[in-house]
Amino acid sequence: MNIHSYEKLWLVASMVLIVGFIATVTYGAVGLGIAMIDDSESSIDPDGLDEDERFADPRVAEMDDGTYEAYVVxxxxxxxxxxxxxxxxxxVTFHVTSPDVIHGYEIVGTNVNTMVIPGEVATMTVEFEEPGEYGVVCNEYCGAGHHGMEGEVHVVP
Ligand code: CUA
Structure with a gap:
């Protein structure tokens, strides 16, 4: 083998690698190798909350199975x-969205702590056992009034 043969060999080997990488990425993206997270159901028009049946009237609703859905803006x-x-x-399953800028939704003392992004609905489920009061804070800087953006969750007997 002379030098040119080695060069050709490496050239071919590197081409095979490149094609292999592309094939791997393509194979994954097509969905055969990677479970893509589908967030299409959780998108929402942030300017249209008034016409959205979930968020036009923010509330807590009891479901047929005895669980609750909380719609929070x-x-x-x-x-x-x-x-x-x-x-x-x-x-309680919380659904939280924002009509303006990014906020946070943290129910202090629970594992509820999420970003709230305009155009998306953050969803999480919590179990409340004992009656009590929890503070809610916004933990994403959202403007001049950020530090005063607080709320409460009351767990009632
Ligand atoms: Cu809302 Cu910070």
Missing amino acids: AEQYRFNPDPLEVPANST
């Missing part, structure tokens, strides 16, 4: 509804 500079009331010994 985080906006400059308040949470709606506030205070939000749920019964003790309940399972």
